[in-house]
Amino acid sequence: MRESLRFAFRQLCCRSHSSWNSNVKLAIVLFALLLFALSYARQDRRMAFHHNDYHGIQPGKTTLEEVVSILGPYLEVQETPNGHNFRFQNVIVNFSGLDRTVVNTLTIDRDHDYVSSRGIRLGDPVSSLDQFRHNGKYVPIVVVDPTSGVHYWNNGEIVTEIVLVNWTLR
Numbered sequence: 001m002r003e004s005l006r007f008a009f010r011q012l013c014c015r016s017h018s019s020w021n022s023n024v025k026l027a028i029v030l031f032a033l034l035l036f037a038l039s040y041a042r043q044d045r046r047m048a049f050h051h052n053d054y055h056g057i058q059p060g061k062t063t064l065e066e067v068v069s070i071l072g073p074y075l076e077v078q079e080t081p082n083g084h085n086f087r088f089q090n091v092i093v094n095f096s097g098l099d100r101t102v103v104n105t106l107t108i109d110r111d112h113d114y115v116s117s118r119g120i121r122l123g124d125p126v127s128s129l130d131q132f133r134h135n136g137k138y139v140p141i142v143v144v145d146p147t148s149g150v151h152y153w154n155n156g157e158i159v160t161e162i163v164l165v166n167w168t169l170r
Helices: 004-011 020-043 066-069 128-133
Strands: 047-049 074-079 081-089 091-097 103-108 142-144 151-154 159-165 165-168
Touching: 004 081, 066 091, 081 151, 128 151
Parallel strands: none
Antiparallel strands: 047 165, 074 081, 081 091, 091 103, 103 159, 142 151, 151 159
16 A cells, blocks of 8 residues: 555656646645545554443533533532543543543542442452453553453552543554
8 A cells, every 4th residue: 555655656746747737646645645544544543432321421422511410510620631620529520532512531539339340349459450451461550441441540459440431442
């Protein structure tokens, strides 16, 4: 694919320099680059969407108004580089990214009664995360369940946060 792009680019650059040809050349080169970018994105970086929820709040679908109707008023708001974090009694709800009208991530950091889809809750020992090891390795500070996309943060001894996300890269 790369060789064919180089060949097409060389062929376009070596032809006459009329204004119409230049515009056509540019359009063809841009189209070829777009095709290359799309093929690269599809190879290894496929997005996996997840359907996790916390009391009916689902990242990627639930709006701030719906979150407030479920959890009550938020306690504080923090601005982030890409949006805002809303602190509720037991969770932090993040609205950021391209679509700031719906929940991006939901961090459970105070609700010790919440049980994830894999049966893990805050305060569980880090050994409960061993089921997510891939080839015997994982990053010790955060462990990601590849099936559900749930992120389990820990301090080396116990699970300290459970983060629900809308999507991950495969």
